[in-house]
Amino acid sequence: MALISRPFSCDSEPRLMQAHDIATVMQIQAACYGDDFLEAAGVLLQRLQSAGNTCWVASHQGQVHAYLAAYRSVLGQVTPLHGAFQVGANPDTLYLHDLAVRPAASGMGLGSRLIHALLNCSSNKTLSWSALVAVQEAHEFWAKYGYSVHEPDDPLQREHLASYGPHARYMVRRLTAA
Numbered sequence: 001m002a003l004i005s006r007p008f009s010c011d012s013e014p015r016l017m018q019a020h021d022i023a024t025v026m027q028i029q030a031a032c033y034g035d036d037f038l039e040a041a042g043v044l045l046q047r048l049q050s051a052g053n054t055c056w057v058a059s060h061q062g063q064v065h066a067y068l069a070a071y072r073s074v075l076g077q078v079t080p081l082h083g084a085f086q087v088g089a090n091p092d093t094l095y096l097h098d099l100a101v102r103p104a105a106s107g108m109g110l111g112s113r114l115i116h117a118l119l120n121c122s123s124n125k126t127l128s129w130s131a132l133v134a135v136q137e138a139h140e141f142w143a144k145y146g147y148s149v150h151e152p153d154d155p156l157q158r159e160h161l162a163s164y165g166p167h168a169r170y171m172v173r174r175l176t177a178a
Contacts, residue, residue: 014117017048017055017067024064025057025100032100036165037135039082039098047071047085047097054094056118058110065105068114069098075129076152078160078170094124094175096132115145119175128176133161134169147171 017025022044029038048055051071058066072091079085079097096118101111119130131150134142139149150172152158161170 014056014058014068014114016052017057017069019045019048021057021064021067022048025067028065028067028100028102029098031103033136037081043082043084044069050085050087053123054118054121056114058114060105060108060110065108066101066110066114067098068096068111068118070094070096070118072124072127073131075131075172076154076157078133078152078157080160081163083160083163092127093129093131093172094119094127096130124175128174129172130175131170131172133164134171135164135167137167139169139171142171146173148173 022041025044026041047069051069054070054072056068056070057064071085071087071094073079073086073093073095074088074091075093077086077088077093077095079095085097096115099111099114101108118124130147132142132147134147139147148171149169152161152170157170161168
């Protein structure tokens with residue numbers, strides 16, 4: 001399935017997240033999520049250190065307004081809320097853990113630009129799947145990008161999914177042909 005294509009008003013290409021971006025990422029996170037979903041700066045820094053080549057930011061007029069934190073994983077493995085990224089030894093899945101766009105930048109296409117950039121990154125072309133946990137009723141948003149709800153088979157992974165609340169949905173999409 002092709003990704004949605006629309007014009008972007010981003011003033012630069014998405015770039016890899018750096019440690020100095022964590023404070024801004026924390027501000028964006030606070031503006032987008034309720035207290036239950038806020039993750040500590042130390043958790044974000046650990047994730048950046050373990051999967052820095054799959055954590056990206058997007059800017060407008062020189063200021064970071066959006067981020068996407070991801071890592072290489074295994075299909076069916078769910079990172080619990082506030083949990084460390086468990087980068088798989090033999091990954092087959094690009095796990096999109098967190099996408100957030102500053103509310104003031106909504107409608108600029110920054111989130112879409114980050115999704116396109118990460119899914120099309122040449123280093124991710126060997127992965128067969130992408131997965132994520134949709135929170136705050138975002139499953140319809142992700143369905144537009146080809147993701148569909150998939151209930152994890154493993155009881156531990158269902159427990160990890162439950163850490164996001166009763167309305168969280170594990171979603172997957174195929175990246176390569178079978």
